Ligand SMILES: CC/C=C\C/C=C\C/C=C\C/C=C\C/C=C\C/C=C\CCC(=O)SCCNC(=O)CCNC(=O)[C@H](O)C(C)(C)COP(=O)(O)OP(=O)(O)OC[C@H]1O[C@@H](n2cnc3c(N)ncnc32)[C@H](O)[C@@H]1OP(=O)(O)O
């Protein structure tokens with residue numbers, strides 16, 4: 418059903434109904450409220466949008482301007498868009514598709530503001546889909562990609578909703594207007610943590626799609642001469658093509674395994690939170706924010722590498738790669754813009770570093786911060802050993818976190834306010850947080866390939882892929898590892914030669930590794946990545962269906978070219 422709606426095109430798409438609106442009810446509604454709305458949403462008897470971002474604010478949620486003012490005389494909330502910039506702007510499905518929305522608004526009761534909270538608002542009639550009284554709706558216009566989804570705008574002119582439409586699982590407003598505090602003010606943000614976690618899998622799937630297309634096409638495409646007089650080789654035989662594609666293929670597996678960890682962590686920590694234990698929320702937020710930022714950024718870049726590796730046909734929509742790139746680019750901005758998210762991870766790391774300095778033993782994904790020795794012990798390391806590679810990434814991250822935190826402490830000792838010190842160190846902080854997430858992805862990849870229940874021959878291939886991913890990361894960021902002498906120039910040279918060996922080692926299994934993603938042609942939507950490899954026939958068929966080929970002589974000839982040619986010829 419959803420897929421059908423999704424492909425209707427013409428502005429209909431209910432992605433956000435499934436990934437944002439429905440989960441918000443699941444996570445933020447009381448049991449009573451779930452009885453009222455959850456089944457309706459799950460059965461698509463109502464269609465919803467998650468309306469948080471406004472024209473003037475996306476990142477700074479505390480700065481949102483939409484208001485929800487409680488009226489005790491009628492036991493209603495009045496939802497209002499007080500300014501132009503308070504117009505809800507971007508929410509998927511809001512403009513033309515949804516008839517309900519969870520609206521994030523500043524809650525006012527008894528004259529006091531209690532910050533952003535979620536409210537259920539019906540925005541269109543269930544009879545004729547017309548906007549409800551006081552609600553103005555529309556689409557925000559064409560975007561870079563994903564134009565099958567309407568991203569809409571909404572304005573509310575003192576729209577009244579029952580008190581019971583405030584999602585009250587955590588915070589509440591009583592009938593007399595009394596506000597009841599939630600266990601943590603950030604629980605209103607919990608659905609964003611969940612969504613960021615799902616973005617890690619979206620990134621993995623997107624990179625898996627792109628590498629499937631590019632690897633398969635690189636086996637079909639033959640070009641140039643490797644040796645004079647020999648037949649044109651598959652372009653995947655060129656080491657440069659392997660160097661472009663195999664690290665992206667390895668990253669797709671790494672992110673796939675990272676999303677398994679994220680899903681498990683989210684389940685276990687939210688399970689504890691249900692029992693009142695909030696202790697895991699900070700780590701969950703930091704991990705989901707950092708992984709979302711890191712995986713979506715690497716994925717967007719990686720998809721474009723795959724596109725370029727497919728030459729001109731990669732640039733055609735027939736390849737499916739431009740659309741994938743556009744989708745992945747959206748993941749870098751939506752659900753928390755990547756820079757801002759990585760800074761959230763940095764904020765957590767600086768806190769943990771300070772606790773470690775004060776003697777606290779760190780646990781979870783930051784445990785290594787207290788275990789890693791500041792003074793490196795240089796020496797000829799075995800750069801093909803996974804344990805050595807993991808340790809190198811953890812040392813790099815610990816050094817960079819320490820450096821950024823000490824830099825910030827130094828700024829504050831010179832008299833700078835904490836916020837100013839933070840801002841003047843934020844580039845260092847971002848790099849340190851990226852190194853932290855990178856070390857987590859490497860460690861998780863290594864632990865997964867060593868423990869996952871597979872045939873030993875499969876484990877061998879996955880181990881090579883994990884080595885390739887790690888060695889690529891070390892050679893791409895060599896300066897970080899050389900800086901304090903933890904790795905030497907000889908180690909980096911060894912890493913480079915091992916990487917070349919891994920490229921050759923992975924080559925025979927490359928097609929099997931992408932086939933293992935089991936992405937149907939209908940999902941890939943790519944002539945270049947077809948499972949049957951019959952690219953050229955289908956490329957020609959695809960081109961013939963181009964709208965420009967509907968007529969032999971396009972109408973533009975008669976309107977523009979013919980008079981232009983005539984006038985130019987008349988001057989000869
Ligand atoms: C086969 C094919 C496969 C794939 C296809 C390919 C590609 C994909 C296809 C298509 C894609 C196209 C379209 C779809 C894409 C996207 C659409 C989907 C979803 C998008 C939905 C949205 O965007 S919803 C809106 C999202 N908005 C945000 O995320 C806002 C971001 N801002 C914030 O979260 C906050 O404002 C903030 C965190 C930046 C700052 O908050 P605040 O100022 O309150 O906090 P402080 O920084 O001061 O910190 C205070 C303390 O609070 C802690 N904190 C902050 N946030 C949280 C949280 N969420 N949970 C827990 N704790 C939190 C923070 O750590 C601080 O704690 P301290 O202890 O340090 O004080």
Ligand SMILES: Cc1cc2nc3c(=O)[nH]c(=O)nc-3n(C[C@H](O)[C@H](O)[C@H](O)COP(=O)(O)OP(=O)(O)OC[C@H]3O[C@@H](n4cnc5c(N)ncnc54)[C@H](O)[C@@H]3O)c2cc1C
Pocket residue numbers: 433437467468469470473474475476477506507508509563568747750751752753754755756757760
């Ligand atoms: C395809 C798509 C779908 C979307 N779907 C939804 C949806 O369904 N529901 C919804 O509510 N929203 C949705 N959004 C909106 C999205 O959540 C916001 O675009 C995102 O949160 C970023 O906010 P912004 O656009 O206001 O950018 P801004 O917050 O204005 O950021 C602009 C730039 O300023 C920088 N910046 C901002 N704050 C800081 C800071 N503290 N430190 C350093 N740099 C900073 C950012 O890094 C960024 O580069 C969608 C967006 C897209 C692209």
